[in-house]
Amino acid sequence: MIVILLIAGALIFAISMIFIRPGVKKLVWVFIGLILSVGSVVVLTLNYNTFLGMKEVSKTQTYPLTSSVHGQHVLSYQQLGTKNERVYFYATNPLQQKLAKTDPSTGSVKIKHNSKMNQVKITRVTRVYRSEEMKLLFSNGVPNHQFVSQNYEFRLMSGWKLKQVTTQGKKG
Structure with missing residues (x-):
C-alpha cells in the first residue's frame, strides 16, 4: 500500500507540474504530490531500517532433555572457531535417532547446572505487525x-558433563 501511495504522489506531482496552469490550485496539488512522495519514501525507509509498525514476539517451549550419548550423562558439542562458537547436539526423546542441534549464527546458548530436571528451553523471537493497518500499509516490504x-x-542436573565431539549426527 505504501508503494501505491508513493506512485500516486509522484503522479499527482508530475501531472500538476505539467498540466495545471500557474496559480494557487497548482501549488496545492504540487504540495500534495510532494508530501505524498517524500512521506512515503521516509516511512518506507523507516520500515526497512527500524521495522516501523512491527513488534517483537517471543515464543518459549520447554522440552525434556535426554543424553546425546547413549548410557552417559552428556551434552555434546562441536567447536566451530572461537571458544564462544559451539554447536550443541541434543535429544528431546530417548528414542530419537537423529540429534537436534543449535545454530550459533541465529542466537545464544546458556547452560545452567544443578537443575531439578534435564530440560532444554527454546525461545524463538519473531517480528509481527502491530496492527492490521500496519500490515496493510507495509505488507509488500x-x-x-x-x-x-x-x-x-540447557538446564542440566548435577552429574551431567559437556563433551566435545568432532563429528555428530546420530545418537550413539
Missing part, C-alpha cells in the same frame, strides 16, 4: 512473522 533469533537454555 517486510514479511509478517520475520525470524529474529532463537535462544537455547
Whole structure:
C-alpha cells in the first residue's frame, strides 16, 4: 500500500507540474504530490531500517532433555572457531535417532547446572505487525512473522558433563 501511495504522489506531482496552469490550485496539488512522495519514501525507509509498525514476539517451549550419548550423562558439542562458537547436539526423546542441534549464527546458548530436571528451553523471537493497518500499509516490504533469533537454555542436573565431539549426527 505504501508503494501505491508513493506512485500516486509522484503522479499527482508530475501531472500538476505539467498540466495545471500557474496559480494557487497548482501549488496545492504540487504540495500534495510532494508530501505524498517524500512521506512515503521516509516511512518506507523507516520500515526497512527500524521495522516501523512491527513488534517483537517471543515464543518459549520447554522440552525434556535426554543424553546425546547413549548410557552417559552428556551434552555434546562441536567447536566451530572461537571458544564462544559451539554447536550443541541434543535429544528431546530417548528414542530419537537423529540429534537436534543449535545454530550459533541465529542466537545464544546458556547452560545452567544443578537443575531439578534435564530440560532444554527454546525461545524463538519473531517480528509481527502491530496492527492490521500496519500490515496493510507495509505488507509488500517486510514479511509478517520475520525470524529474529532463537535462544537455547540447557538446564542440566548435577552429574551431567559437556563433551566435545568432532563429528555428530546420530545418537550413539
